[in-house]
Amino acid sequence: MVSSASDGLAQVIYLDNQATTRTDPRVVDAMLPFFSERFGNPHSVDHAYGNDAETAVEAARADVAALIGAEAREIVFTSGATEANNLAIKGAAHFHKAERPHVVTLATEHKCVLESVARLEREGHEVTVLGVDRDGLVDLVALEQAVTERTAVVSIMAANNEIGVVQPLAEIGALCRARGAYFHSDAAQALGKIPLDVNAMQIDLLSISGHKLYGPKGIGALYVRRRPRVRLEPMIDGGGQERGLRSGTLAPALCVGLGMACRLAGREMAEEAKRVAALRDRLVERLREAAVPLTINGAMDHRLDGNLNVAFDGVPAHALIEALPELALSTGSACTSASVEPSYVLRALGIEDATAAQSLRISIGRFNTAEEIDEAGRLLVSAVTRLRQAQSAAAQ
Numbered sequence: 101m102v103s104s105a106s107d108g109l110a111q112v113i114y115l116d117n118q119a120t121t122r123t124d125p126r127v128v129d130a131m132l133p134f135f136s137e138r139f140g141n142p143h144s145v146d147h148a149y150g151n152d153a154e155t156a157v158e159a160a161r162a163d164v165a166a167l168i169g170a171e172a173r174e175i176v177f178t179s180g181a182t183e184a185n186n187l188a189i190k191g192a193a194h195f196h197k198a199e200r201p202h203v204v205t206l207a208t209e210h211k212c213v214l215e216s217v218a219r220l221e222r223e224g225h226e227v228t229v230l231g232v233d234r235d236g237l238v239d240l241v242a243l244e245q246a247v248t249e250r251t252a253v254v255s256i257m258a259a260n261n262e263i264g265v266v267q268p269l270a271e272i273g274a275l276c277r278a279r280g281a282y283f284h285s286d287a288a289q290a291l292g293k294i295p296l297d298v299n300a301m302q303i304d305l306l307s308i309s310g311h312k313l314y315g316p317k318g319i320g321a322l323y324v325r326r327r328p329r330v331r332l333e334p335m336i337d338g339g340g341q342e343r344g345l346r347s348g349t350l351a352p353a354l355c356v357g358l359g360m361a362c363r364l365a366g367r368e369m370a371e372e373a374k375r376v377a378a379l380r381d382r383l384v385e386r387l388r389e390a391a392v393p394l395t396i397n398g399a400m401d402h403r404l405d406g407n408l409n410v411a412f413d414g415v416p417a418h419a420l421i422e423a424l425p426e427l428a429l430s431t432g433s434a435c436t437s438a439s440v441e442p443s444y445v446l447r448a449l450g451i452e453d454a455t456a457a458q459s460l461r462i463s464i465g466r467f468n469t470a471e472e473i474d475e476a477g478r479l480l481v482s483a484v485t486r487l488r489q490a491q492s493a494a495a496q
């Protein structure tokens with residue numbers, strides 16, 4: 101095992117960018133003054149300190165909005181995508197319970213969406229959880245049948261955290277708008293990786309996480325459409341900050357960090373996507389060259405550039421991860437990697453439990469290099485070969 105001393109970390113190749121990303125040094129630089137001389141409360145606007153913090157927070161809000169084609173006043177800062185998802189789904193369902201008691205979501209959503217919906221069901225809301233096809237995509241015909249004039253909100257993620265599959269957002273948006281249901285999308289994985297436009301895609305609510313796009317942990321945002329107006333019941337009562345939707349003093353350092361992360365993503369996303377896709381393809385090529393038997397889970401052509409979800413035939417994923425302390429790899433979502441249950445996301449794709457148990461998520465990001473990818477390819481091939489030989493020897 102890797103020691104807990106941080107100097108050991110530099111030796112480990114980080115390939116878990118869908119669990120979290122390294123905070124970009126430019127983001128850290130932008131944040132630092134707000135931990136020292138620029139310490140004002142952004143809600144105390146009677147003096148220069150407060151005004152300074154407020155100005156910085158509002159500039160950050162504008163940067164977040166710009167990345168999704170929204171207006172600054174449509175952005176509500178939260179502690180992360182978990183909170184944003186809870187606020188969007190429960191907030192919309194609670195506000196509209198009388199006339200629209202129904203909620204629709206997808207079986208492959210993040211746990212914080214599924215658990216929010218499960219709570220609504222216990223409270224008496226009607227819930228539809230749609231399945232996906234073998235590629236991980238929503239069935240638009242089934243969705244059209246599920247969404248009615250009684251549906252308050254449809255929550256379908258932009259890109260999946262385990263298999264990277266990107267959903268047809270504009271089609272879903274059009275369908276929801278036609279029924280008067282809000283379209284909420286968890287964009288924690290997609291933002292900064294693919295272009296998102298809340299107007300072109302007719303998205304009414306969109307969740308953002310800072311630490312998935314090279315920003316800090318502990319901050320996120322919810323986009324809340326103003327025209328036509330989206331109405332939510334707040335979860336936190338207090339001083340009425342964030343248009344009454346999320347009371348509490350904002351953390352200017354974190355807001356500024358998220359703003360800078362969004363600004364960088366807007367500037368660099370197109371080029372970064374190409375570079376990351378080339379690294380992903382390079383890794384697939386290294387594995388294929390070595391002819392290790394493998395299966396790729398989920399659609400390759402509707403997928404985030406940095407994601408690879410792959411099963412190595414005959415090699416349990418946990419054994420492979422254990423054999424490779426030089427690599428930071430994951431079986432899937434951070435919340436479930438400690439459990440031995442097969443991934444519910446892979447299960448929803450109809451992938452057999454045996455294959456799911458062999459499935460790894462490799463996620464490549466901004467700070468990975470070609471040298472790291474080649475080294476990771478070599479290490480994976482040799483560990484897979486070794487483990488396969490050990491298995492066949494044991495079977496004889």
Ligand SMILES: *Cc1c(COP(=O)(O)O)cnc(C)c1O
Pocket residue numbers: 118119179180181182183210212257259260261286288289308309310311312319320
């Ligand atoms: C990481 C993630 C979340 C949770 O985001 P936090 O900001 O960590 O709360 C929600 N949904 C998806 C798809 C994610 O990848």
